[in-house]
Amino acid sequence: MAGHIREPGRTTTSRALALLGAFKPEDTSLSLAELCRRTGLAPATAHRIAGELVAWGGLERTDGHRYEIGLRLFEIGMRAPGRRELADVAMPFLETLHEVTRENVYLAIRDGHEAVYLHAVTGTHAVAAPAPPGGRLPLHATGMGKALLAFAPPEVVDEVIAAGLTRRTPYTIAEPAALHQALAKIRRDGYAAGNQGYFLGAVSVAAPILGPDGHAVAAISVVVHSVRANVARLGPAVRTAAKSIARQIDTQPSH
């Protein structure tokens, strides 16, 4: 993103992509002025390219002359095989974990230094810890992220530390030594516990879905309100589900 803001118009394609990339997870709609501010495009250029995106279905125009992401991009985005194959295999196990725990359950993968959430099973006991599918959270601040990081190649840990362990709550692990210690414990235990490191009031238990090389291909988590948390009870359930998914992936025909 940052690159697109600084270099808004190298090619027409990059301008169109910058317009799509201007939408953040929390944006419902953006005005033309907001699109221009975020992309650095001139109003006439942004208007013309946005018009093409609307004609194609990638953007939609609201009654109030604002733009929102169109249904067609949802349809095409769901074809990303990295997400689809994993989500298809994991979904029944996530459902079972949700039924057993009655808590919100998530599936995420690591992309660079962030966890990208692929799927959520959320019930009526909603915890104030929104991790919607398509959202990203930092690796050091949640149970999910730590489960992914503990079972990532070692250089990823170094990179995450080098990038800075941003403190989000008083509970965030912000010291390299503390992070190394936490990751070592996660590798011993086989699961990660998150304690309000990103969202106050939310506690999580996460376990990696390990590939044949011992690295995490994904992770799953259960997120619980901190007053209800029973990590000792949740750990085995989350680990069992994660191992079941890993076994299922192993038996899938590869591409």
Added chain:
Amino acid sequence: MAGHIREPGRTTTSRALALLGAFKPEDTSLSLAELCRRTGLAPATAHRIAGELVAWGGLERTDGHRYEIGLRLFEIGMRAPGRRELADVAMPFLETLHEVTRENVYLAIRDGHEAVYLHAVTGTHAVAAPAPPGGRLPLHATGMGKALLAFAPPEVVDEVIAAGLTRRTPYTIAEPAALHQALAKIRRDGYAAGNQGYFLGAVSVAAPILGPDGHAVAAISVVVHSVRANVARLGPAVRTAAKSIARQIDTQPSH
């Protein structure tokens, strides 16, 4: 799509969008030759624009020099508010319906003459009736589609009939009079029963989520293996869930 195939290169933006649109729901990856064939673009042009899409994250290149839809498009597509707001409200009710029925549960909206599937709750009792999120099915051939069509503006029914009621299985409703009769029954009953009209062996029960104007804003369905089907038992459960979702939408702040 058809328009893009016939007019592949009006603008650079339309070429980039044609490349993304070349991916069908069933495609895991496409070669450059396949992309050229589907978009009508010259190999050099397709290669250059695909390279820009790869740099941005909209496409990914596989080890075998093929292209697949990238994680970034999944992330942006999930920001489509038309999907997100509805899926967020519906999800807990879909979970409950899945728990009660133990069957696969779906949420879809009407887009033109097709049902676009937004969310699925699938368990281990998988039925051979794949309707993955982001997929499309015709309105006349499934319970979901008929529930959407029965509560659509009347001109939509005329348009669907004018477009041709393609027969997919021996059970598909392919006669206009039979479709009108089926839709009238659905309006009386408040739910639609699908009987192997699209997938042999799959039976469904679907109910509309009605807006204040009496038209369907979406619909939900339970899909069951035909040998397990108990439509009389499923109808009230599906209707109850659909009405609960509609009530919840009514109480949401509007945008």
